[in-house]
Amino acid sequence: MNFLTVFTQPQLLMLVGLGTFAGVYVGAIPGLSVTMAVSILISFTFSWDVYPAISLMIGIYMGGVYGGSRTAILLNIPGAPSAIATALDGYPMAKRGEAGTAIGVTTVMSFIGGFIGIGVLAVAAPVVSDFALKFQPRDYMLLAILGILLVGSLSQGSLLKGIFAGALGIAIGAVGRDPLTFTERFTFDFRLLEGGISFIAVMIGMFGVSEALLQLHHVDKDAVRQKINRIVPSLSTVKKHLPLSLQTSTIGVIIGALPGTGGDIAALMAYDHAKRVTKDPEREFGDGAMEGLIAPETANNSAVGGAFIPMMTLGIPGDAVTAIMIGALFIHGLNPGPMLMIDQPDMFWFIVGALVMANIFMVIFGLTGIKLFTKIVEMPRSVLIPLIMLLSIVGAYAVNNSITDVYWMLGFGVFGYFMRHYGYPLGPVILGVILSRLLDDNWRRAIISEREDLGRFFEGIFTSPLSLVLFIAVILIFVSQTPLWTRGKRMLLGRKSESTSK
Amino acid sequence: MKRFVFGALSALALTSTAALAEYPEKEIQGIIQWGAGGSTDTVMRSVTPHAEAALGGTVVMQNMTGGVGAIALNHVVGEDADGYTLLMGAENPMLYKIMGLGDKDYNDFTPISILARGTPMLVANPDAPYNTYAELMDYIKANPGEVRFGATGPGGLPSVVTAMINTIEGDLDVISVPYDGDGPALTALQGGAIDVMPAVLGAAIEGVRAGKMKPLAVFDVERNEKLPDAPVVTEFNAAFETYLPWGPFFGVFVKNGTPDDVIAKLQAAYAEGAKHPDFVELMDNRGFTMMGISGAEADAFLSKWQQGTAWLLQDAGLAKNSPEEFGIARP
Numbered sequence: 001m002n003f004l005t006v007f008t009q010p011q012l013l014m015l016v017g018l019g020t021f022a023g024v025y026v027g028a029i030p031g032l033s034v035t036m037a038v039s040i041l042i043s044f045t046f047s048w049d050v051y052p053a054i055s056l057m058i059g060i061y062m063g064g065v066y067g068g069s070r071t072a073i074l075l076n077i078p079g080a081p082s083a084i085a086t087a088l089d090g091y092p093m094a095k096r097g098e099a100g101t102a103i104g105v106t107t108v109m110s111f112i113g114g115f116i117g118i119g120v121l122a123v124a125a126p127v128v129s130d131f132a133l134k135f136q137p138r139d140y141m142l143l144a145i146l147g148i149l150l151v152g153s154l155s156q157g158s159l160l161k162g163i164f165a166g167a168l169g170i171a172i173g174a175v176g177r178d179p180l181t182f183t184e185r186f187t188f189d190f191r192l193l194e195g196g197i198s199f200i201a202v203m204i205g206m207f208g209v210s211e212a213l214l215q216l217h218h219v220d221k222d223a224v225r226q227k228i229n230r231i232v233p234s235l236s237t238v239k240k241h242l243p244l245s246l247q248t249s250t251i252g253v254i255i256g257a258l259p260g261t262g263g264d265i266a267a268l269m270a271y272d273h274a275k276r277v278t279k280d281p282e283r284e285f286g287d288g289a290m291e292g293l294i295a296p297e298t299a300n301n302s303a304v305g306g307a308f309i310p311m312m313t314l315g316i317p318g319d320a321v322t323a324i325m326i327g328a329l330f331i332h333g334l335n336p337g338p339m340l341m342i343d344q345p346d347m348f349w350f351i352v353g354a355l356v357m358a359n360i361f362m363v364i365f366g367l368t369g370i371k372l373f374t375k376i377v378e379m380p381r382s383v384l385i386p387l388i389m390l391l392s393i394v395g396a397y398a399v400n401n402s403i404t405d406v407y408w409m410l411g412f413g414v415f416g417y418f419m420r421h422y423g424y425p426l427g428p429v430i431l432g433v434i435l436s437r438l439l440d441d442n443w444r445r446a447i448i449s450e451r452e453d454l455g456r457f458f459e460g461i462f463t464s465p466l467s468l469v470l471f472i473a474v475i476l477i478f479v480s481q482t483p484l485w486t487r488g489k490r491m492l493l494g495r496k497s498e499s500t501s502k
Numbered sequence: 503m504k505r506f507v508f509g510a511l512s513a514l515a516l517t518s519t520a521a522l523a524e525y526p527e528k529e530i531q532g533i534i535q536w537g538a539g540g541s542t543d544t545v546m547r548s549v550t551p552h553a554e555a556a557l558g559g560t561v562v563m564q565n566m567t568g569g570v571g572a573i574a575l576n577h578v579v580g581e582d583a584d585g586y587t588l589l590m591g592a593e594n595p596m597l598y599k600i601m602g603l604g605d606k607d608y609n610d611f612t613p614i615s616i617l618a619r620g621t622p623m624l625v626a627n628p629d630a631p632y633n634t635y636a637e638l639m640d641y642i643k644a645n646p647g648e649v650r651f652g653a654t655g656p657g658g659l660p661s662v663v664t665a666m667i668n669t670i671e672g673d674l675d676v677i678s679v680p681y682d683g684d685g686p687a688l689t690a691l692q693g694g695a696i697d698v699m700p701a702v703l704g705a706a707i708e709g710v711r712a713g714k715m716k717p718l719a720v721f722d723v724e725r726n727e728k729l730p731d732a733p734v735v736t737e738f739n740a741a742f743e744t745y746l747p748w749g750p751f752f753g754v755f756v757k758n759g760t761p762d763d764v765i766a767k768l769q770a771a772y773a774e775g776a777k778h779p780d781f782v783e784l785m786d787n788r789g790f791t792m793m794g795i796s797g798a799e800a801d802a803f804l805s806k807w808q809q810g811t812a813w814l815l816q817d818a819g820l821a822k823n824s825p826e827e828f829g830i831a832r833p
Contacts, residue, residue, distance in 0.1 A: 039538040043563060046551045133693040137679075177569050180680035182603060182655055195568035259689050315708055316689045323539035323685075331548045333780070335787060337708025401564070445679050449650055449695065 002346040005051065006353040012055045016354055019059020020361035026060065027067025028079045030204045031395025034064030035320045042328050050332035055354050057328065061321050062358035065263060065300055066110045066366060073102045074376050075388055077208040081200070082263035082300040084430050085271035087207065088154070089285060089292030096288055097224045099374040104231040105290060106297045107366035108238060109245060113298030114359040116249035117256065117305025121312070122352045128306075129313040132257045134466055137445035138457065140260050142470035144439035147265055147431065149474065150272045152481045153285070154427035161424045169432020170439070172197055180441060192404060199433045200399045201409040206426045208392035209413020212385045214420060219381045226374040232367060237290075244274060244291060245298045252299030256306025260442075262319035263300035264434055270299030305355065312348050314338050525585060525764045526559035533578055534563055535571035535591040540683065541704065545752045546590040548784050549617060553775030557767065561588065570594050570657065572604045579606055583757040585764035588614065593750045596808040597657040600815060600830070602822035607808075611755035612765055613800035615772035618790040619749045620702040622663050622721040623732065625688075628713060630697055635719035635738045638698065639671060646675035652687035652699035653678045656820060659750050660687075662811055663700035663721060665818035666748075670741045691715055702750055703728065704788035722747050728789045745814065751793070751807070753800070769796045809833040
């Protein structure tokens with residue numbers, strides 16, 4: 001019954017729409033995050049009733065997760081960490097004059113992913129949250145290692161350079177007071193380094209500023225003309241990629257439902273999965289492959305539904321945004337926790353309804369105004385480059401209202417420029433920063449829990465089915481990237497595979 | 503040009519005297535020491551709109567996290583003492599000095615309001631083979647080095663509660679697993695990654711009501727009306743009365759040197775805001791004890807809290823620097 005509340009009350013409908021619209025644009029601007037927008041909304045909607053307040057927040061959340069892809073595709077600056085993987089193939093498409101197609105595919109795929117996430121939330125929330133709770137520190141650690149192995153698929157070209165970039169990212173992530181013991185690490189007694197290096201500043205600098213600097217090389221070249229005849233992908237395209245989008249959405253829901261991980265890791269893992277399972281893409285990954293766009297976008301939007309799963313069933317936030325929404329529910333006099341679904345089932349169905357509505361609005365706002373947006377890429381470089389710089393500076397400042405972050409952003413921008421110039425991939429740096437804490441904290445928790453005994457640690461891995469599966473996945477993925485594996489594979493199936501490929 | 507500068511300066515002088523007369527004449531910044539969605543954040547975001555109404559001004563709240571809240575505290579210390587930057591924090595700064603986290607604490611600030619106090623409690627995974635505090639103590643003695651306690655870093659509530667238990671019961675042989683906060687630790691408790699967690703009652707109450715965790719003891723001298731069936735720790739061991747009641751607290755502060763009339767206005771506004779029925783109900787639901795104190799009463803509360811806790815940690819060997827170095831007297 002309450003599922004329909006949002007559809008039947010024009011006021012709520014309008015608020016979801018307004019939220020989604022605002023979310024798309026907040027999400028598109030790097031540095032302005034959905035987390036920030038939702039926490040501002042708490043004060044803003046303080047005196048409202050709980051339904052309108054939640055409607056607006058859900059709209060912003062759904063729209064914002066999608067909006068991050070906009071600037072990733074058009075300018076190579078991910079609007080949010082969850083859009084990093086989108087930039088890898090989305091931007092090359094824009095450079096070929098296919099920005100319209102890229103945005104169209106992204107929108108439709110985000111919509112599909114969003115629905116799968118909401119579907120799982122509506123149907124299987126208790127089952128998924130029980131599963132998510134089973135993850136022990138060692139499992140989070142194995143998941144982080146699995147993530148680190150993505151360096152292989154994110155480094156276009158030299159693996160060695162990719163490993164260097166990934167290690168650099170992990171080191172950047174370790175700067176500052178260690179969150180478990182508050183000991184200073186890599187701070188060299190600079191007060192400035194005590195709080196760590198803002199990861200968003202690193203991301204904006206590495207992608208945005210380095211892009212602006214790189215474009216200076218071609219400042220006299222004409223901008224790419226954008227083809228905008230085909231924006232909405234055809235049914236056959238959607239159908240063709242349906243199996244992949246189902247798989248990547250599943251990844252999104254699960255990673256989203258885990259209390260320690262969110263859409264950013266989900267999108268990167270989905271990208272890696274797509275690269276692994278796509279046998280012969282129409283275009284190479286990193287060169288504008290459709291699959292490289294579909295995977296992260298379905299995953300990060302299905303992670304939204306996923307993040308609500310532990311929130312609604314247990315009162316445990318699935319990510320930063322749901323953490324704030326739990327706070328909002330408290331302020332509005334509800335008691336989010338394991339009893340919420342029992343005491344107030346109507347709240348659950350209302351949220352599912354609002355998510356469905358936000359997802360529909362997202363596709364509407366996403367598919368309109370594309371023509372206008374693609375014009376951005378067609379702007380002359382003398383306008384585009386300053387625009388990228390401006391956006392980067394405003395974005396970096398907005399994260400913490402800190403000018404220091406702007407300096408970091410500019411510094412990493414120049415560094416990123418030289419990295420790109422010498423063929424070092426940037427994806428692994430960001431990957432390293434994202435995973436640094438997940439890996440570090442959980443390794444320490446895991447080994448402390450076993451009284452710092454490696455024997456007991458491995459015993460734990462081999463006696464838990466979940467840990468064992470993750471451990472085997474790590475080993476398999478690792479081995480499959482070594483030359484030994486390729487040689488062994490050739491020796492075993494050598495003739496057969498060669499004959500089929502010829 | 504000269505005349506313009508002069509004019510601008512005199513205008514500035516005029517407005518700044520006017521500011522003293524009619525505070526607040528611009529937006530006030532509220533710096534929240536902890537992240538969005540946490541306890542401190544929820545408390546501050548729910549009391550401030552009521553205080554704003556009483557004050558007739560706007561308070562723009564911003565979360566500034568990092569360094570156990572020290573980043574936010576140092577930020578506010580660096581701003582002017584004009585009442586336009588408020589620090590919204592929890593108890594942690596009172597332990598910065600002895601924990602080596604900084605050289606500033608609430609002694610550099612004037613309390614506007616100590617809003618409320620929390621009550622700690624010990625909760626366990628429902629499958630744990632002990633049901634009360636006494637059974638837990640016996641179990642730990644019978645199985646040394648097996649029970650995993652959740653922790654939130656030096657100076658956090660779990661470390662203080664664990665220090666109390668160690669001081670009274672003798673050193674416990676348990677494993678202490680660090681988490682980012684009580685939220686993630688209580689999640690880990692439900693998943694079985696840790697066995698026991700000292701947490702603030704408000705954070706654990708919904709889990710206890712749903713049977714996802716079981717209460718072993720409430721760390722107070724009287725039973726809590728929110729959980730009347732949960733025994734208090736003094737029922738098991740009267741020695742805890744020396745340290746209890748103890749608990750984390752939330753407060754709003756301004757830097758020392760802020761004009762007295764501004765302080766008086768802010769104190770009146772937050773005292774009014776804290777009385778609002780919506781806020782009282784929210785705090786009650788989360789099991790917090792309302793305090794709403796300011797002035798000399800708040801100063802006395804802060805220094806007593808600091809003495810007791812600092813020396814407790816020092817005696818348990820957890821402090822990095824002795825409280826003596828900072829002139830914190832033994833209670």
